[in-house]
Amino acid sequence: xADDATNTxxxTxxxTxxxTxxxTxxxNDWRTSIPAEYAQEPSLQQIKDVPTLxxxxxxxxxxxxxxxxxxxxxxxxxxxxxxxxxxxGRPETADKYPTLDEARMKAAGIAPEAIKNVxxxxxKAGLTTKQAQKVLExxxxxxxxxxxRHQDNxxxxxxxxxxxxxxxxxxxxxxxxxxxxxxxRQFGTPEIANLLDRSGLxxxxxxxxxxxxxxxxxxxxxxxxxxxxxxxxxxxAALQKIKELKGDENFLKKLSNSEAIGHTxxxxxxxxxxRKAFPNxxx
Numbered sequence: 001x002a003d004d005a006t007n008t009x010x011x012t013x014x015x016t017x018x019x020t021x022x023x024t025x026x027x028n029d030w031r032t033s034i035p036a037e038y039a040q041e042p043s044l045q046q047i048k049d050v051p052t053l054x055x056x057x058x059x060x061x062x063x064x065x066x067x068x069x070x071x072x073x074x075x076x077x078x079x080x081x082x083x084x085x086x087x088x089g090r091p092e093t094a095d096k097y098p099t100l101d102e103a104r105m106k107a108a109g110i111a112p113e114a115i116k117n118v119x120x121x122x123x124k125a126g127l128t129t130k131q132a133q134k135v136l137e138x139x140x141x142x143x144x145x146x147x148x149r150h151q152d153n154x155x156x157x158x159x160x161x162x163x164x165x166x167x168x169x170x171x172x173x174x175x176x177x178x179x180x181x182x183x184x185r186q187f188g189t190p191e192i193a194n195l196l197d198r199s200g201l202x203x204x205x206x207x208x209x210x211x212x213x214x215x216x217x218x219x220x221x222x223x224x225x226x227x228x229x230x231x232x233x234x235x236x237a238a239l240q241k242i243k244e245l246k247g248d249e250n251f252l253k254k255l256s257n258s259e260a261i262g263h264t265x266x267x268x269x270x271x272x273x274x275r276k277a278f279p280n281x282x283x
Contacts, residue, residue: 085126094123097132100140108143154200161203168205171278178236179215180208216240238276245270 030050031039038044047053069087076084091097097119105112118139122132169176184193184202196202219232219240232240245251254266 081126088126089128089130090123090126091129094119097122097127097129098136100136104140107147108140109147110140110143154203157200158203161205161208164205165208168209172239175233175236175239175277176212177208178233179219180211182232182236183211183215183218234276235279236277238273242270242273242277245273 030053031044044053047056069084072081072084086092094116099115099119100108100110105115115136118136119132122135127135165176166173184196193202196207201207215232251266254260254262255270257263260266
């Protein structure tokens with residue numbers, strides 16, 4: 001038995017299967033006419049014929065182009081960046097960028113000098129004409145939205161102020177507002193007037209009432225012969241005169257007593273003052 005085991009030949013290992021040869025294109029495939037190392041290129045497997053190959057090649061060349069633009073690098077010098085901006089479409093000078101017409105600038109609250117400053121920034125940033133146009137339009141639209149919102153808010157404030165002052169003064173309101181405006185116009189400055197207008201304070205009831213009190217005090221000083229007075233309108237002056245005459249006992253006696261000397265003149269004066277002070281009530 002031992003001799004039999006010793007003489008048993010070793011088992012033969014399984015044979016290694018031969019490597020699978022690369023797939024050979026069909027005989028009518030255009031890839032059979034090119035070197036074998038390219039025939040199996042994955043990028044060529046979707047190309048069915050020579051015309052498709054040509055079309056793909058031409059398209060690729062157009063994408064590359066003869067004026068290939070290198071991707072920018074942070075290490076570039078100012079000159080390299082300038083060359084890059086020129087190649088991608090930046091105008092030669094800042095004044096070549098688009099602008100806004102006068103009406104649009106006014107609507108957006110943008111001054112001409114601001115447009116020039118923005119164009120300079122566009123050029124430094126390397127924006128193309130189309131990019132600059134988009135930014136400028138967006139800037140104008142944003143300004144217009146802000147201005148519209150401000151105008152709407154101011155209109156609401158004015159409406160509330162008118163309601164409050166009408167309730168307070170009634171038909172005397174036009175004369176009272178004339179006094180307030182005259183105070184600002186006669187003793188303020190254009191800068192103060194603009195500040196009151198832009199901020200909305202000029203429409204605040206407390207500010208209006210303060211101006212009215214100042215103006216009426218000045219008108220009273222004028223009636224007593226002191227102070228410089230206030231250059232108000234005819235209706236406001238008439239209303240103020242009516243107020244003065246209501247405190248004049250001598251005038252009131254003439255006005256109320258038809259037999260008093262000067263009664264006719266007093267009635268004419270009273271009637272004429274009311275005609276001027278309240279023109280809308282005539283008829």
